[in-house]
Amino acid sequence: MEMGMAHGSNPQKEPLFTGSFLVLLACSMILQTGMGVFFLFPLYVLDIGGSKADIGILMGAMSLAAVCGRPMVSELVDRIGRKPSLVIASLLLMLVSVIHLFIDGSINQAFPLLLVLRLMFGVGLALCVVASLTMAADLVPASRLTEGIGYFGITPLVGIALGPVVAEGMVHQWGFNAIFFIGLAFFIAALLSLMPLRDRFTPAAGTVPGNSKFFQVLRIPIVWRMSVICLCFGLAFAAHSSFVAPFAQKNALSVSSYFAAYSGSAVLARILCGYLVNRFGEIRIMPVALVMGGIGFLCLIGVSTTAGLMGTGFLAGMGHGLLFPSLIAVTIRPIRADNRGNVNGVLTGGFDAGVFIGALVMGQLGELFGFWIIFVTAATAIFLGLAIFLIIRPMIVER
DSSP states (O other): OOOOOOOOOOOOSSSOSSSHHHHHHHHHHHHHHHHHGGGGGGHHHTTTOOHHOOOHHHHHHHHHHHHHHHHHHHHHHHHHOOOHHHHHHHHHHHHHHHHHTTOOOOOOHHHHHHHHHHHHHHHHHHHHHHHHHHHHHSSGGGGHHHHHHHTTTTTHHHHHHHHHHHHHHHHHHHOHHHHHHHHHHHHHHHHHHHHTOOOOOOOOEEEEEESSSHHHHHTSSSHHHHHHHHHHHHHHHHHHTTHHHHHHTTTTTOHHHHHHHHHHHHHHHHHHHHHHHHHHHHHHHHHHHHHHHHHHHHHHHGGOOOOHHHHHHOOOHHHHHHHHHHHHHHTTTOOOOGGGGHHHHHHHHHHHHHHHHHHHHHHHHHHHHHHHHHHHHHHHHHHHHHHHHHHHHHHHHHH
C-alpha cells in the first residue's frame, strides 16, 4: 500500500463536529476518565505493602496483555465493527472494577489476582483504544484527518487529568476502594453513552477470523518504523503512568497537579494541531514534539516543588499532544477503512510494548538507584525515537 502525503494540506470546509463524532467524543471522554482513575493504582499497591518492583510487574503485565492481544483486538475491530468492540471493552473494564472491590489482604496474598486483573484491564484498554481511534478516523473528513484525530486525542488527555483529580480526594476520605467504585461508575456511564452512537463502518460479509491482516500491515516499511517510534515514546510514558505518582508522594508534592498540567498542555497542543499542521506540516512538527517530551521527562530529576512538577508536566504534555495526531495521520491517511483497525493496532501496540518494557525495567532500576534513573531512562528513550525519525524522515518526504 502506498503511503500518502507526510504534511498537512489546506483543510476543506467539510463538517468535522458531526453528531456521531460528538457522541464519540463524549463516550471516549467518559471511558478515558474511568481509566484515568486507575493512574492511582500504584498508590494502592504501595498501601497494601507493595514495592516499586511490584508496581513495575503489575503495570507491565497490563501492557503485556495489551501488546499480546493486539492482533486479536485489531482484527476484531475490523471484523465486528467499532461500536460492538467498544461495548465489549466497557463491559470488561466494568468487570475488572467490580472484582477489585472484593480483594482483601496484603500484597503477598492479593498479588496473583491483581496480576490477572491487570491482564484483563490491558485487553480492555487495548480494545478501547483501537476501536475508538479507528472510529474517529472513520467519522472525520479525510481532508481534516490530523485535525480530527487531534481533537479526538483530547479525550484521553482530559481523562488522564480528571481521573486522578476526582479519585485523589475520594481516596483520602474513603480509602483506596474509592478508585474501583469511581472507575466502575465511569465505565457504566460510558456504556450508556454508547447507545446512540452510529457506526459508519460496516464489516464486510463473509470475513474470515484471523490475524493475517495485522501481520500484513506490520510488514509495511513506514508502519513498522513508526511503531518503533511509538515504542520509544511508550518506554518514556511508563515513567509517567507508573512512577510519577509515587515520586510526587515521596516528595510531598501534589500528585494530581502533574497530571493536570501534562494533560492541559497536551489538550492545548491538540487544539492548535490543525493550524500548526496546515502551516508547517506533520514531519516538521514531530521532531519538535519529541524534543519537548524528552526535555520534560529529563527535568523531573531536579523537581522539588509542585510548581516545578507542573512545569515538567506541561512541557512533556505539549510534546505528547503534538506527536501522536501527526504520527497517526501520516501513517493511516491512505489506508482503507477495513484495514485501519489493524494499522492503528500496530501503532498503539508499539506504544503499549514500550510501556510494558519500560514498567519492568524502570521498576527494577528504581529499586536499585532511585527515581532519578527512571526519568533519565524515559528521556533517553524519547531521544532515541527522535534519532529514528530523523533517519527515516527522507523516506517520508519522498512518499
